[in-house]
Amino acid sequence: TLLPSSSEVVLVTMISQAKANLWLLWLAATSGNVLGSCVNYWLGTHVLRFKHKNWFPVSAKGLEKAQSQFKKYGVYSLLFAWLP
Structure with missing residues (x-):
């Protein structure tokens, strides 16, 4: 935080x-x-x-975007993960 x-x-x-x-x-x-x-x-x-559940807080598009950024930048994509 x-x-x-x-x-x-x-x-x-x-x-x-x-x-x-x-x-x-x-x-x-x-x-x-x-x-x-x-x-x-x-x-x-x-x-x-749980990604197929109705209550899952991230859309399929958002999840795909996050996964592609992680594949592209690796662990460095998590550098600012603590930001809101």
């Missing part, structure tokens, strides 16, 4: 007020980030099996 979300604000607030053990805060934040990355990776590897 472009701006920090509420979880980072809560983490900084808790660190600045020393209301919890710093190592526990670090462990919770790191575990959450790693788990979120794992979930996103899993979703990315399994999402195409």
Whole structure:
């Protein structure tokens, strides 16, 4: 994301007020980030099996465009994937 979300604000607030053990805060934040990355990776590897469902958020044309850009530019096409 472009701006920090509420979880980072809560983490900084808790660190600045020393209301919890710093190592526990670090462990919770790191575990959450790693788990979120794992979930996103899993979703990315399994999402195409749902492309024929009515609720699938990307059109066939949009999916084809994204796949052709990835084939053309490879992993460099993901450089700005975090932008909205």
